[in-house]
Amino acid sequence: MLETNADVLRLRASSFEAEEREIPLRIGQLSPGEYRWRAGSRPGRVRIASPAQTITLPLPPRRETAITISRARQDR
Numbered sequence: 517m518l519e520t521n522a523d524v525l526r527l528r529a530s531s532f533e534a535e536e537r538e539i540p541l542r543i544g545q546l547s548p549g550e551y552r553w554r555a556g557s558r559p560g561r562v563r564i565a566s567p568a569q570t571i572t573l574p575l576p577p578r579r580e581t582a583i584t585i586s587r588a589r590q591d592r
Contacts, residue, residue, distance in 0.1 A: 526584050531577055536576050553586075562585070
């Protein structure tokens with residue numbers, strides 16, 4: 517875990533698998549709301565309903581990957 521607070525979660529994860537796999541990630545301190553995530557070069561969006569929620573993200577094969585989940589800006 518590199519950083520965590522109510523609006524952002526940053527971490528690094530490693531995979532030794534030969535193929536990409538989906539990994540479960542339990543959200544700890546993020547407040548409910550809309551978030552954008554990036555796992556390596558793969559972006560996405562997720563809605564967080566509660567701090568105990570588990571989400572699934574892709575983890576590329578055979579490398580260390582930076583994962584960032586940050587609150588999405590509201591369009592005005």
